Amino acid sequence: MQEPVLFAHLTDTHINVVGKNPLFGMDTTQKLREAFAELGKLTRKPAFVVISGDLTQDGDVEDYRHLRRVLDEEKEKLGVPVYVALGNHDSRPFFREGYLQEQPSEESYYYSVMEDGLRIVVLNTQVPGTHGGRLDEEQLNWLRGVLAEPAPNGTIIVHHHPVVPTMTPMMDSHLLENPQDLAAAIEGTDVIGLLSGHIHCNNIGVFQGVISAAATGVAFGIEPTSNGSMKFIDNSGYNLVLVKNGQMIVHPMPMAGDQQMVFEWKRDAAHAHA
Ligand SMILES: [Fe+2]
Ligand SMILES: [Fe+2]
Structure with a gap:
């Protein structure tokens, strides 16, 4: 029997370097620092933190350098690793240059890590140049190869664009475009859950027999029955995730904010992107 594993799922931090936009x-x-401060006050410290994309708002190289500084400080204080995924607001070349401190390139960013026998697979659902989400065949091939061997404590997949239907047709238009390909790739494997973001509200359902949980944004929330217009709310939050007896258990941790609507996108206005 494996020991239960506790970790934190954050998403949609939408960071910009301080003073810019x-x-x-x-x-x-x-808000990101406050989320880490809350994690530091928990009775049991999470083993690691994973952030499922929209790391930055504008995706400029200085935004990633700033994010790297902030996360290096916060993970040093908390004393645990931080893993990140990319979302539609992120830029691959500037992420590689500013965050990973590598040569900039359009190369996709996906990988797998093992923490206490739990395998975390971080996917990249970005479609460069758009705000849509899709898994390409190269990544699906890689995923099938990874999942061919089970992990001692199972596998959780982290990705930006969610797969479970939402409360409204408007929000549904933001889901992953090819969920059937992901479903086929995880069928019969050791995957016990999926974690995503992008829609800035908690939305939890079953996908291919496992729990799939989209978390609200660290930066802001979206009112979950938004339809016709999308209401951006000044609240925040993250999820605690426990893996116990082969099950993924998700506990939303709201951070209240002032609950005021800070922006309303109407259909006849310029498009807004979560
Ligand atoms: Fe997004
Ligand atoms: Fe977002």
Whole structure:
């Protein structure tokens, strides 16, 4: 019997370097620091933190350098590793240059890590140049290869664009475009759950027999029955995830904010992107 594993799932931090284009007047860096401060106060420290994309708002190289500094400080304080995925607001070349401190390139960013016998597979659902989400055949091939061997404590997949239907047709238009390919890749494997973001509200359901949980954004929330117009709310949160007896258990941790609507996107206005 494996020991239960506790970790934190954050998403949609939408960080910009301080002083540049503050998102609806909100300080997203401070919100990220507050989430880490809350993790530090828990009775049991999470073993690691994973962030499922939209790391930055504008995706500029200085935003990634700033995010790297902030996360290096916060993970040093908390004393645990931090793993990140990319979302539709992220830029592969500037992420590689500013965050990974590598040569900039359009190379996709997906990988697998093992923590306490639990395998975390981080996928990249970006479609460069668009805000849509899709898994390409190269990544699906890689995923099938990884999942061919089971992990001692099972596998959790982390990805930006969710797969479970939402409360409204408007929100449904933001889901992964080829969920059937992901479903086929995880069928019969040791995958016990999926974690995603992008829609900025908690949305939890069953996908291919396992729990799939989209978390609200660290930067802001979206009112979950938004339809016709999308209401961006000044609240925040993250999820605690426990893996116990082969099950993934998700516990939403809201961070209240002032609950004011900071932006409303109407269908006849310029498109807004979660
Ligand atoms: Fe997104
Ligand atoms: Fe987002």
